[in-house]
Amino acid sequence: MREVAILGIGQVPVGEHWDKRLVELAGDAVFAALEDAQIKRVEALYVGNMMAGQLDKQSHLGALIADWVGFRGIEAMTVEAACGSGSLALRTAMIAVGSGLISSALAVGVEKMTDTSPRETTAALATAASADWEAIHGVTFVGLNALIMRRYMYEYGWQHHDFAPFSINAHANGALNPNARFQSPITENVYKKAAMIADPINLMDASAIGDGAAAVIVVPADLIKGQNEKPVVRIAGSSVATDSLAVHDRHDPLWLSAAEKSSREAYRQAGVGPEDIDFFELHDAFSIMAALSLEACGFAERGQGPRLALDGEITRQGRVPISTMGGLKARGHPVGATGMYQIVEAVQQLRGEAGPAQIDGAKVGMTQNIGGSGATIITHILKTE
Amino acid sequence: MREVAILGIGQVPVGEHWDKRLVELAGDAVFAALEDAQIKRVEALYVGNMMAGQLDKQSHLGALIADWVGFRGIEAMTVEAACGSGSLALRTAMIAVGSGLISSALAVGVEKMTDTSPRETTAALATAASADWEAIHGVTFVGLNALIMRRYMYEYGWQHHDFAPFSINAHANGALNPNARFQSPITENVYKKAAMIADPINLMDASAIGDGAAAVIVVPADLIKGQNEKPVVRIAGSSVATDSLAVHDRHDPLWLSAAEKSSREAYRQAGVGPEDIDFFELHDAFSIMAALSLEACGFAERGQGPRLALDGEITRQGRVPISTMGGLKARGHPVGATGMYQIVEAVQQLRGEAGPAQIDGAKVGMTQNIGGSGATIITHILKTE
Numbered sequence: 001m002r003e004v005a006i007l008g009i010g011q012v013p014v015g016e017h018w019d020k021r022l023v024e025l026a027g028d029a030v031f032a033a034l035e036d037a038q039i040k041r042v043e044a045l046y047v048g049n050m051m052a053g054q055l056d057k058q059s060h061l062g063a064l065i066a067d068w069v070g071f072r073g074i075e076a077m078t079v080e081a082a083c084g085s086g087s088l089a090l091r092t093a094m095i096a097v098g099s100g101l102i103s104s105a106l107a108v109g110v111e112k113m114t115d116t117s118p119r120e121t122t123a124a125l126a127t128a129a130s131a132d133w134e135a136i137h138g139v140t141f142v143g144l145n146a147l148i149m150r151r152y153m154y155e156y157g158w159q160h161h162d163f164a165p166f167s168i169n170a171h172a173n174g175a176l177n178p179n180a181r182f183q184s185p186i187t188e189n190v191y192k193k194a195a196m197i198a199d200p201i202n203l204m205d206a207s208a209i210g211d212g213a214a215a216v217i218v219v220p221a222d223l224i225k226g227q228n229e230k231p232v233v234r235i236a237g238s239s240v241a242t243d244s245l246a247v248h249d250r251h252d253p254l255w256l257s258a259a260e261k262s263s264r265e266a267y268r269q270a271g272v273g274p275e276d277i278d279f280f281e282l283h284d285a286f287s288i289m290a291a292l293s294l295e296a297c298g299f300a301e302r303g304q305g306p307r308l309a310l311d312g313e314i315t316r317q318g319r320v321p322i323s324t325m326g327g328l329k330a331r332g333h334p335v336g337a338t339g340m341y342q343i344v345e346a347v348q349q350l351r352g353e354a355g356p357a358q359i360d361g362a363k364v365g366m367t368q369n370i371g372g373s374g375a376t377i378i379t380h381i382l383k384t385e
Numbered sequence: 386m387r388e389v390a391i392l393g394i395g396q397v398p399v400g401e402h403w404d405k406r407l408v409e410l411a412g413d414a415v416f417a418a419l420e421d422a423q424i425k426r427v428e429a430l431y432v433g434n435m436m437a438g439q440l441d442k443q444s445h446l447g448a449l450i451a452d453w454v455g456f457r458g459i460e461a462m463t464v465e466a467a468c469g470s471g472s473l474a475l476r477t478a479m480i481a482v483g484s485g486l487i488s489s490a491l492a493v494g495v496e497k498m499t500d501t502s503p504r505e506t507t508a509a510l511a512t513a514a515s516a517d518w519e520a521i522h523g524v525t526f527v528g529l530n531a532l533i534m535r536r537y538m539y540e541y542g543w544q545h546h547d548f549a550p551f552s553i554n555a556h557a558n559g560a561l562n563p564n565a566r567f568q569s570p571i572t573e574n575v576y577k578k579a580a581m582i583a584d585p586i587n588l589m590d591a592s593a594i595g596d597g598a599a600a601v602i603v604v605p606a607d608l609i610k611g612q613n614e615k616p617v618v619r620i621a622g623s624s625v626a627t628d629s630l631a632v633h634d635r636h637d638p639l640w641l642s643a644a645e646k647s648s649r650e651a652y653r654q655a656g657v658g659p660e661d662i663d664f665f666e667l668h669d670a671f672s673i674m675a676a677l678s679l680e681a682c683g684f685a686e687r688g689q690g691p692r693l694a695l696d697g698e699i700t701r702q703g704r705v706p707i708s709t710m711g712g713l714k715a716r717g718h719p720v721g722a723t724g725m726y727q728i729v730e731a732v733q734q735l736r737g738e739a740g741p742a743q744i745d746g747a748k749v750g751m752t753q754n755i756g757g758s759g760a761t762i763i764t765h766i767l768k769t770e
Contacts, residue, residue, distance in 0.1 A: 001484045021517065053509070054438050058516035060467040063627035063760040067634075073646060075625040076761065077473050078465040082445040088462050092477065099386045099484035124438070131443040132406065240460040242448035249452075261458060375448040376461065 008037025393422025559715025
């Protein structure tokens, strides 16, 4: 497979876009990516989305968005693996371009979640879990994560306030990102006093839903030179691994085996290890997920994710900066778009375009997007020279 | 891209499978494909499905089905373009294997539509149309096709009974297919007396929904020899094209421009033309769609699709046999699975395994799967030696 690079990026701020339809959000991100790439046309469009059929009563987003952005006729489709849909759109585009079949592709992640009632949105989100063994009992996604976090605290002896640095770091970085849903830093006191949602997960442990769209344009890496003065960002590693949908069915509910497997494969492809990663855009849908990702990807020992955070190693000045533009916690988590925001933000960092959130001299960035409570995990490693 | 071939096929009969969950249907098709291919393992799984999130309250089918069939951990995801989802799973698998990244992949199409009320199922189907310009007015899919058929009859001077041969041919062939939902031939009298659904579409013009699953295993073509005594079936052409979701927005609502575009590209790739096609599994969701596909793919002049049928050229003895195993009309139309049934049936024909429905000496088969009322159209050409 030929090597693939990212030529352009685009995003809309995450928020409650009651004035825009889903296709308009997607279009705005696409137009920004086209302008950034300085190209007029692509051959294919891959959409990452989870819930448009349920919440917008609109399936078939591929043809819809292709037409809206002026590319009526091109190849288009949607890819889905719950909250992991966004980065799967990138992987699908990468393989299509890498195969030689397609010369340029758009990957766009989009989700519109705030036009429906919280009850409808929560029910739609629950379809990412096992309908037969989890959702049927009424457990929501935050409920499932609360069960995992409670068990984790019991097994490894952590207190709730030990997770505070994850939330504080995300909000500190989100304050520097004009596209983040929340742009105010929080204090430890705010974390401690936040309302409980599903004990032990409080409001500051949970990411917020939102409306959003982000897009990238991918082309063969050897064609990129001369087209764009910006640093070339190559996709050096890309891997997907899966696990059981139902948490209880896993060998160890406190270990993200799909994160371990997909990060190992991505490291192998990129020829790097955890020590070479300059920043890590992980899937901090809940604080506990940030801890589990850091452990499964080799940044912390088993059960010691919170230690890394307490030691300040996850900040922009630390050993492994995470959620550098706010993460899911502060940038927001428009489900099918989230994985694409991670990619777009990683490219911003690698190009030196992250503004006040910039990680100095970042050359190797990793992103990790999680579908469900760990059942589909997609890791990408991006590199610049 | 390296050439890709189909090593194994599997299917379950289309029907009302009230005793099986969606994952079980998918699993049964996968197990049959694995047994047919005589292999134990694949590297990736691509699922074609449209409505599981809406009707089964279950998204995230990739990881779910991978786990169910014993492949926990492998790469997996869902692809969707409404009723075109099934064949997109094949195309995604083909590109992944063709790229060299994946050595063997499963593509499975699955849909479960009969556990919900007709109202729920009809509403879910309508998400394939434009939510903003079509579904919002309450028009169903059969309603949209009725508008197209009425206009077609007006423009080209056809009477309703001129479409009878499409339905009669499909049911005659379905009677020879043990996996078809309807296995009884019909007469012209049955067609004429069928209840009207949305004038001019009557019950015999419309395909039936159903529960179903079909699967194929794809591998590099050069690896297939020696693994299986069955004839090697290569994917010689594969192309996707799109159009506007809303019918009124097309230059000509009576011309499937995406079918023309994708069939032309598939012909080019395979080095063949319409005259070389031994049989054509087209998307006869409604009689009018069969006529429009035949025209757009070069088998009939514009407005003359029904003439081909009236002349008997679409039967198994005709110039371009269609719906050779019953088509959507008689085999049934379990939406996200339909495109995969077409592929599986084409492989049966090319291997000489179609039983009493066999087209003698078939070497080149074409399939065409349509999403929505023509907005996403996927054409494949399969060849055997």
